[in-house]
Amino acid sequence: MTRITIFPLPGVVLYPGLQLPLHIFEPRYRAMISDALARDRLIGMIQPQRPEEGAPLFSIGCLGRIGDVEALEDGRFNIILEGESRFRIVKELDVTTPFRQVEAELIEDSEDEALAPVERASFEREARRFADMQGYAVDWDQVARLDDVSLINGVSQIAPFDPAAKQALLEANGLGARCELLVQLMQFFGRHGEGDEEGVTLQ
Known part of the structure; x- marks a missing residue:
């Protein structure tokens, strides 16, 4: 099992091997990026089931590693998130951080699949x-x-x-x-x- 800091964002998905540019401006997500940069540079992109605060999450998201970072003077960030692995949520954790965290299992996808x-x-x-x-x-x-x-x-x-x-x-x-x-x-x-x-x- 893996503990993952998550960024719930409706309409936004990330895939392994692809990149996602993000502009981070909300205080809790600025804290999330600062925390991730100080630890492992990993955050999980996942969609909430409804576009409202604290909404239940879909079960599958994608873990991303923060690549390029631009820290702006007012505390905002521009980042490039690089997809690493899909994950399946096992349970959401009860945390004191302003951002949500889950316990999840990583999904192993084949990197060399091909279409007919x-x-x-x-x-x-x-x-x-x-x-x-x-x-x-x-x-x-x-x-x-x-x-x-x-x-x-x-x-x-x-x-x-x-x-x-x-x-x-x-x-x-x-x-x-x-x-x-x-x-x-x-x-x-x-x-x-x-x-x-x-x-x-x-x-």
């Missing part, structure tokens, strides 16, 4: 269609050079889906399962996301 060529082709086809619908400019030559893990996890991390969808992607076990879900979500949001000012949700 037909899966990769299907994903890229759907991604092009989705990007066109959303008006995104994408360097497809650069996309083609990405390995399967970086591609699928990278799109899962930045895709403009609701928190429940982003959580489902994070919880998917195996690259193939995550890729399949990502294609389904792009199809779903591509069909239903346009012209809906309130957005669309899978909850």
